Structures are given as C-alpha cells and as structure tokens.
Amino acid sequence: MKHKLAFLLAVFAATVLLLAVQKPVFLAWYAVGRGFTAADWWQVVRHGLALDMTVAGYVTALPVLVVLLSLWVRLPERPMRWLLTGYFIAVSVVVAAIFAVDLALYEHWGFRVDGTILIYLADPREAMASVDFWLGVRQTLLFALYAAAMGWVYSRVVRLFDGEPLRWRAALPWSAGVLLLAGLDFLAIRGGLGASVANVSKVCFSSEMLLNHAAINPVFSFLSTLGEQTDYAAEYPFFDGRIRAQKFDAVRGNRPGTQPAERLLRTARPNVAVIILESFGRTVMDAETEGEPVMPCMQRLKEQGIWFENFFANSFRTDRGEVAILSGFPAQTRISVMKLPGKSRSLPSMARSLGREGYRTRFVYGGDLNFTDQASYMYATGWQQLFWQKDFDFDTPPADWGYDDRVMCEWFGEQVVRWSAEGEPFLAGLLTLSSHPPFDVPYAKFGDRMFNATAFADECVGRMIERWKASPAWDDLLVVLVADHSVAYPPSLAYNEPLRHRIPMIWTGGALATPPRTVEEYASQIDLCATLLGQLGVPHDDFDYSKDIFDPALPKFAYYTFNDGFGVVDALGRALYDAATGQAAPGSDPRLEETGRTLLQTTYVDIGCR
Structure with missing residues (x-):
C-alpha cells in the first residue's frame, strides 16, 4: 500500500x-x-x-x-x-x-x-x-x-x-x-x-x-x-455602432465643453478616506424600531456634512458596486468585470489617478480580498498596499466574513491618524462587512438581525469618525461615506424599483470649506470618481461614464442594472427595462429608456474591446 x-x-x-x-x-x-x-x-x-x-x-x-x-x-x-x-x-x-x-x-x-x-x-x-x-x-x-x-x-x-x-x-x-x-x-x-x-x-x-x-x-x-469567449459587444444590440456612439456622446461624463465644478474644499490636496459601507440601503438608514433609528450615526453625519439626497447604487453586488465607486465604470447585468482580470486591469481608477499626483493609496478589508478577484483588481488599478484578513492577528476571532467592523474601524481609524502624521497625501479605502448576512455581530440592540448588524456597523463607523474629529488628522481629511449597494428592505420592495437601489452618500471632514448642505441632483456610484477628482483638480478625462455631480453642464440622472435589465431615474421620471422580455415597465419615460439602452450597450461594447 x-x-x-x-x-x-x-x-x-x-x-x-x-x-x-x-x-x-x-x-x-x-x-x-x-x-x-x-x-x-x-x-x-x-x-x-x-x-x-x-x-x-x-x-x-x-x-x-x-x-x-x-x-x-x-x-x-x-x-x-x-x-x-x-x-x-x-x-x-x-x-x-x-x-x-x-x-x-x-x-x-x-x-x-x-x-x-x-x-x-x-x-x-x-x-x-x-x-x-x-x-x-x-x-x-x-x-x-x-x-x-x-x-x-x-x-x-x-x-x-x-x-x-x-x-x-x-x-x-x-x-x-x-x-x-x-x-x-x-x-x-x-x-x-x-x-x-x-x-x-x-x-x-x-x-x-x-x-x-x-x-x-x-x-x-x-x-x-x-x-x-463571449461576444460582449453583441449582448445588447440596441443601436448600430454609429448611432450608439452619437447617443453616448450626449450622456457621457467626460464630453467636451463641460464647465468648472463648484469648489467644496478649503485645501487643494487633502487626505481622502473612502468608506464603502456594506449593504447600507437608504430604506434601512431611514428605518426606525419603536422610535429608535437604526442608523443614528449616519443620521447625525447627514446633518453635519454634505448629504446627497438622490444617490443610487449601480448594482446589487459588492464587486460590481466597488468597480462603480472606484473606477466609475457601470455595473453589468449578468457578469462582473472584476472577475475578468484581463479586462478589469485596464479600467480607469480613482487610486491610479491620485497615485499619479503623489498620493499613497491603501485599501483595507477585514475579510478575504481573493473573493471575486478583488485583490487582482485592486493591485492592477493602482492600489499600492492592500491590508486584509491574512495580514491581521487580532485577539478576537474572525466571523464568517472576516474581522468585524469594531475591530477593523479601530485599526483603520488609528492608521489614518498615523498616515496623516507622515505628511504624505494619501487615499485610504475601507470596506466594512458586519452588515452582510448572516449578520453575526457581538452586539444586541434590535431583535431583527439585519437591523442589529447594521446598527453595529453604523456605531463602529461613527465612533471611528469621532476619533478622527478629535485628532489633528481631521483638519486635512475628506471622508466619503458611500454604500456598496442597497438591501432588499422592506421585503415587498421589487428588485427593479428605484427605491431598492437608493443608497446614502455623505461627504464630511475638516477639509470641507462649505457648511452642511443637501445636494438634490440625481447621481449614482459611477459619478463619484469624476466628482471627487474634480474637487481635487485632478484630470479625469479617462472616466467616460463618470459625471461630475457639481458640473451644471452635465445631465443629472442615476443609472443602475439588475439581472438582465436596467433602471434610469432623474428628477422628472424613471424607466425600468427588462432585456429578457424586451419590455419596459408601464409608465417608463422613453427618454430615460433610451439613455439606459445606450449605457447598457456601450458598457458591453467597452468590455468587449478591453
């Protein structure tokens, strides 16, 4: 034997x-x-x-x-x-x-x-x-x-x-x-x-x-x-090539002739912390249990910073949301470009753009960045250092998805203070995880497991920001809080409804020069890159889809995808389209439906060319 x-x-x-x-x-x-x-x-x-x-x-x-x-x-x-x-x-x-x-x-x-x-x-x-x-x-x-x-x-x-x-x-x-x-x-x-x-x-x-x-x-x-070996360009043949290109020129973010954005910062090169919040849906943020808000910290920060009232996720998955946030690239319907390393490496990137300007770029996650090829995507698009579960050895054992938000927010909070003291500008990203099923957290505030886990994550992030406010790092820090995607709450909310994809985004930090305010313009995750880089005076010509929210010359709408379909919403209406049936939902605005068709087809043509 x-x-x-x-x-x-x-x-x-x-x-x-x-x-x-x-x-x-x-x-x-x-x-x-x-x-x-x-x-x-x-x-x-x-x-x-x-x-x-x-x-x-x-x-x-x-x-x-x-x-x-x-x-x-x-x-x-x-x-x-x-x-x-x-x-x-x-x-x-x-x-x-x-x-x-x-x-x-x-x-x-x-x-x-x-x-x-x-x-x-x-x-x-x-x-x-x-x-x-x-x-x-x-x-x-x-x-x-x-x-x-x-x-x-x-x-x-x-x-x-x-x-x-x-x-x-x-x-x-x-x-x-x-x-x-x-x-x-x-x-x-x-x-x-x-x-x-x-x-x-x-x-x-x-x-x-x-x-x-x-x-x-x-x-x-x-x-x-x-x-x-999918022919991505042929997935959604709504228009011929010339017509599609013309229609995309009308809605693209980096089209010629745009106007300077409104300035919100008091310093040209602040340190930037982008906190990507797992499943922080707008419906959960606004929820209460017996008069107790589920997310009191987010509600407080909403009043203290710049609040984006009509902001939407581009997808229902973290990997697609991350690419939308960090690369300004629209989410896909049936694939994830993050899982295609040969293509995702060529995407534009917030980290790469700021790295060219002398920023140190670091990304932190308490879980496994191998999941959905995140590490490959991060390194390829300009994140110079990645810190994740394998790099930590905390006293508390990790949960199913990794180290909980209390541990990670304490560690990340201290690191941001330390990095700030080094005097070199930095972009630091953090992806939270405690508000992800199975909602296993060391916390007991609400009987509903999802509410309880979300409240735990909210408290951890809030405590981290209070730590920054009490430190010298705050004066030169811009904090962007944005959800990776929404959550199906309430359960009766249809998968394609705009409210299902509505998420919070808050800008705060001592680097802001403006008083607290609410931004009413409609936008989505893909618009963060151009908006942030525009505020920093960094070129963003390579972000075709990302629109500077504060540029009055650009159209104001939010675009999102779901399984084999899309939604588009603006101040005047909405359009929901199911590509499997080839039908738009009753009451859909033809103008917005055309915008959605253009973006969906262009996204897949773009992927096919990479």
Whole structure:
C-alpha cells in the first residue's frame, strides 16, 4: 500500500515542483534589471504555489481514481504504466505548450495567457504570419526542453505505481484513506476552505504588477477562462455602432465643453478616506424600531456634512458596486468585470489617478480580498498596499466574513491618524462587512438581525469618525461615506424599483470649506470618481461614464442594472427595462429608456474591446 500512497503523493508534489519552476524562468525573462531582490523572487514562488497546487490537484485527480480502483481490482502494472505514461506525456505537452506561448506573448499583451488566444487561433494562417521565425524556433526549443523535463520526472513517478489489489479487509479502510486524499485533492483544486475559490487574486501580493503576473500559473489562467469567449459587444444590440456612439456622446461624463465644478474644499490636496459601507440601503438608514433609528450615526453625519439626497447604487453586488465607486465604470447585468482580470486591469481608477499626483493609496478589508478577484483588481488599478484578513492577528476571532467592523474601524481609524502624521497625501479605502448576512455581530440592540448588524456597523463607523474629529488628522481629511449597494428592505420592495437601489452618500471632514448642505441632483456610484477628482483638480478625462455631480453642464440622472435589465431615474421620471422580455415597465419615460439602452450597450461594447 505504501507504493500506492507514494505514487499519489509523488504525482502531486512533482507537478507542483514542475509548475513552480516556471516562476524563476519567467522572472529571468522579464524581471532581470528591474531592481527586484531575491526576496521578491521568493515571494513570487511562494505566493504562486496556491495556483500551482490547484493545477496539480487537477492533474492528480485521475491517478487518485486509478489507485482507488487498484485497491479492489488487479491492474496489470506494465499496461497501466504505459497508460499512465501516456497521460502524463499529454499533461507535459499541454503545460509546456501553454508556458512557451505565454512567455512569448506576455511581452506584447502585458498579462498571462488566457482564453483570448483562441480568438486569434481561429485563423491559423493569420496567427502564424505574425510569428517571427527565430521567435518560433526559440519557443519551440523551450517547449521541447520543458516537456521533456516534465516527461522524465513523471516517468520516474510512474515506476511507483502498484496495481496489485488488497485483501478486502484491508481494502475497506484504505479506500477510506484514499477518499480522504481525494478530498484533500479537491481542496487543492478549489483553493482551500475559505469563501473564495481559486482565482488569480490568490497569488497577488504586490503593487508591482509584474511580480503578481509572475506568480500567476499560466495553465490556470488559460483553463479558467476557456468559457469566457463571449461576444460582449453583441449582448445588447440596441443601436448600430454609429448611432450608439452619437447617443453616448450626449450622456457621457467626460464630453467636451463641460464647465468648472463648484469648489467644496478649503485645501487643494487633502487626505481622502473612502468608506464603502456594506449593504447600507437608504430604506434601512431611514428605518426606525419603536422610535429608535437604526442608523443614528449616519443620521447625525447627514446633518453635519454634505448629504446627497438622490444617490443610487449601480448594482446589487459588492464587486460590481466597488468597480462603480472606484473606477466609475457601470455595473453589468449578468457578469462582473472584476472577475475578468484581463479586462478589469485596464479600467480607469480613482487610486491610479491620485497615485499619479503623489498620493499613497491603501485599501483595507477585514475579510478575504481573493473573493471575486478583488485583490487582482485592486493591485492592477493602482492600489499600492492592500491590508486584509491574512495580514491581521487580532485577539478576537474572525466571523464568517472576516474581522468585524469594531475591530477593523479601530485599526483603520488609528492608521489614518498615523498616515496623516507622515505628511504624505494619501487615499485610504475601507470596506466594512458586519452588515452582510448572516449578520453575526457581538452586539444586541434590535431583535431583527439585519437591523442589529447594521446598527453595529453604523456605531463602529461613527465612533471611528469621532476619533478622527478629535485628532489633528481631521483638519486635512475628506471622508466619503458611500454604500456598496442597497438591501432588499422592506421585503415587498421589487428588485427593479428605484427605491431598492437608493443608497446614502455623505461627504464630511475638516477639509470641507462649505457648511452642511443637501445636494438634490440625481447621481449614482459611477459619478463619484469624476466628482471627487474634480474637487481635487485632478484630470479625469479617462472616466467616460463618470459625471461630475457639481458640473451644471452635465445631465443629472442615476443609472443602475439588475439581472438582465436596467433602471434610469432623474428628477422628472424613471424607466425600468427588462432585456429578457424586451419590455419596459408601464409608465417608463422613453427618454430615460433610451439613455439606459445606450449605457447598457456601450458598457458591453467597452468590455468587449478591453
């Protein structure tokens, strides 16, 4: 039996080792002379092991089944070893081919190979016409050497295979043992026990994207995107290309001829803290239980700062809301661009724009930033430092989604004060999590679990802001409080109703020069980037969809999406459209329906071009 177990362990270990070797080869190809240290190279290999083990898990799956069968049935060793050798030769050829092609393409594409390559292989003659002869020779040699090395290692591993069955009394317990190994293999494939499954964010660890890219396993990158060859531009063909472009020019945020925005700040380059509030719906904010407000801190801050009365989320999911807030990019109906790293990396970004102006950019989350590829998106769009659950070791244990808001707001509050004292301008982001189901919080104020968790988060954020007010950091600080999305409360509220997507946004902080006020203009999360950058005097020409709320020349409306549909609302009306049926809701304003069609189609055309 020891030979059977040794065979399985050797298959997995050998595959991980053979895949890990790709990292130093990639770095030698692209990172030499870039100033990276030996420690950087080691970090690439160490972090990359997560996806190497995922691919190794897939490779090991078939041998696990063969060994399980061999416990009960005699499998002649010579034929089985030939069959296993053929399997591993196929694995070696596929892995070596992907790696050789990826190593050549990265110089031109700037990202690891993915399913996009299949588009260009549709015409082999055209694809080969663009390949330099000596480049082809070099990569063919690399492919042959790597495949041969893998084949040689696997040929040694195959010698460990034992096809002799066990007596049934021994086969039963050992079958349970092999099934346990199969479970561990599945965990490797899945990427662990956490909420996030295997994705490229698992290996991202640096603000230097070359190091993150070096850590990505190209086999995983390719295989995980095979099903993503969607013709996004054809998803919503409402208008022909020329008409759509004309209509978009009328509603775009960065169109020519816009007027200077009203100035709200007393300093040109304040420190900025953007607090993204999990599920802080407007309906919950305004709710009371026996005369007790659910969010007293938000109600108080509303009166003390700049309150945006008609502000809307762009989606019902955190990942889509984050992209809308931080990149000014509209949410999608059936996909999440954050989960498409090859496309999300090219989005404009609040962090990237401020980084160009000398800001330090940091993002904090008490949970797992691997979830929905957040870490990959954050690093790729200019966040220089990420702090999340793996970086903390607090005395209190994490809840289902991570460390609760009390712990994180205390830590983040202290960090903002410390960063302010350093004298270097910064953008700091925080995503809260306690107001997310299952609403497990160390707090007991309301019997309703959602109200209780939201009240807890509200209190934690309020206490953090009071901490800032009492510190020197307040004088030069702009705080933006904005929800990631709304919540289905009350339960009778339809999924597509504007009120369902209405959320709070409050600006506060000592950097504000204006007295408390209410902004009545209609806007949504995608408008935050242009509005904030406009106040800081930072160019935002690359934000096509983001409208400066304080620019009187731009149209004032809020746009949001739901599953296969959209809503648009302004001061004069609303439009709700269901793309699955091709019907607008009764009473929809044709003018706003056209705006929604234009934005939905343009969003998907844009994604298709990235």
